[in-house]
Amino acid sequence: MRLSARIGLAVCCTVPLLVLASGWLLLQLVARDLHRAEDDHLRERAAAVVPDAKALLRAGAADRPKAADTRERALYSAALDVGVRVVGPDGTFSGGPQPGPDVRLPARTGTPVTVRADGDSWRVLGRRVRTPLASGTLWVFAPDTADRGQQRLVRRRVLVTTLLAAPLSGLLAWGVSASAAAPLRRLTRGTAGLDPRTDRARPPLERSGVTEVDELAATVRNVLARYDEQAARTGEALDTARSFSSAAAHELRTPLMSMGTNLDILADHPELPEADRTEAVADLRREHGRLLGLLVMLRDLGRGDLVEAEAFRTADLTEIAEAAVADTRSRAPGARIELDAPAGIAVRGWEPGLRLLLDNLLANAVAHGADAQGCVSVSVGMRRVGEWIVLTVDDGGPGVPEPDRERIFERFRRGPASAGSGLGLTLVAQQTALHRGTVTVSDAPGGTGARFEVRLPAAAGELPDRRDWLIGTAGTYRSQSFPKEHF
Incomplete structure (x- = not known):
């Protein structure tokens, strides 16, 4: 059923009920007003005939028939258009319109009431009449016109109005609701053909x-x-x-082929010398570690591409750096790693991503930061400069040639002697860009080694437009540039 039809039907059913309720209330008010007018008239007539009723009772008590007849006639004359009845110890005197003598009259007097007799209604008012010789009751009667003509007229009009209100109100409500629903129908037509x-x-x-x-x-x-x-x-x-599956298939092909070759050698040559067997097993373990690291890096890179703004919270960068340095020391016990970071440096960021950034910077420094004697020393520094957090990681290795300082952040870019996945520094660039910062490579203080410097804004901001580190190339790793005077 259409909305306009529903509204029309509801109004068609509701309005007659409201009309009936209003008519009943109107009928009660009319009846009350008519009763009030009738009762006032009864009180006036009762007050007018009380003296004649008393004289009638005295004449009857004194046994004076002629005087009683005279008083009775005077009583009827004073009653005018109402019926009267005087009930005394010596009999009942009645005259005018009134119910029959067998109709039970109310026990209480002084208040008009309604009695019914033979289908007619009467308003009755009783008054006590007392004289020194005798006492009785004066009853005054009047037809209950409120229960006849006026009320029947009101009832007929209410019923006629109800019968007319049902169809008329329904049609009117249907027309108004149909007009009001026109914008809804236009919206329906406008959206019916949409396929998102x-x-x-x-x-x-x-x-x-x-x-x-x-x-x-x-x-x-x-x-x-x-x-x-x-x-x-x-x-x-x-x-x-x-992109994950494509990159994984491309990058895993070589190590898997190498592992397959070693497995074939071990399976086809059970008499292989122990030294050669040990070398093949070592190659298998190395390739297995490389595969595992590559899959973990690809997963982390995909997470960074899909992270949403809801994941960003206020993070304590000092605590994250301390945890990353502690884990790196446990993995590389021979390396000397120092941390210089004041307490309470906080940024608005994705905490897992910030930890990835630090872990990969430290892993890169440990892997490539050995000096000529083979000693690995790494220094991690952190400070706040205005609205920016500056993070530096210095190592004592051979450093990064200037022509390669941009390319090392590209996907799968590995050095000749690198055993990594080629994604560690790509993750660093991705997380830096995700946090609206920059990362640069320069010579370490003293001219020996490399310095990776990451600058992050401390305040919150929008995510960058670029979110394709795993899908596309990572050649433009800096999400935005800042004037040097900010640092």
Whole structure:
């Protein structure tokens, strides 16, 4: 059933009930007003005939028939248009319109009441009449006109109004609701053909004049916007998954072939000398570690591409650096790693990503920071400069040639002697860009070794537009540049 038909049917059923309720209330008010007028008239007539009723009772008590007849006639004359009845110890005197003598009269006097007799209604008022010789009761009667003509007329009019109100109100409500629902029908026609999977069209941003319809249109637009956002996220996730599988297949091919060759040698040559067997097993372990590290790095790179702004919190960078340095010392007990970071340096960021950044900077420094004697020394520094956090990692190795300082952050870029996955510094560049910072490579203080310097804004901000570190190339690793005077 259409909304206009529902509203018309509801009004068609509701309005007659309201008319009946209003008519009943009106009927009660009319009856009360008529009763009040009748009762006032009864009181006036009762007050007028009380003296004649007393004289009638005295004449009857004194046994004077002629005087009683005279008083009775005077009583009837004073009663005018109402019926009277005087009930005394010597009999009952009655005259005028009134119910029959067998009708039971009320026990209480002084207040008008309604009695019914043979289908008629009467208003009755009783008064006590006392004389020195005798006492009795004066009853005054009047037809209850409120229960007859006026009330019947009101009832007929209420019923006629109810019968007319049902169809008329239903038709009127249907017409008004159909007109009011016109903006809703336009919105329905405008959105019926929308397919968010194939069509980028959206409901127009125009006001219809009906608040509920405008709110519904805004809700539809919000739902479609959320769908577009989720579809974009799903597309990014699919692209990341495809790139992950492509990169994994490409990068895993060589180590897997090497592992397969070693396994064939071990299987086909059981008489292989122990030294050669040990070398093949060592190669297998090395390739296995490389594969595991590559998969972990690809996973972390994909997480960085898909992280959302809701994951960003206020993070204590000093505590993260202390934990990263402690873990690196446990993995490389022969390396000397120093940390110089004041307590309480906080940034707005993704804590797992900040930990990835520090872990990979430290892993790179330990892997490539050995001096000529083979000793590894790494210095980690942290300070706040204005609104920026400056993180430095220095090593004592051979350093990075200037032509390679941009390219080392690209995916799968490895040095000739590197046994890593080629993704560690790409993760550093990704997390730096994700936190709207920059990373640069220069010579370490003293001219020996390399310095990796990461600059992060302490305040919160929007995520960068670039989110394709696993999908595309990582040649432009800096998300934005800042004037040197800021540092």
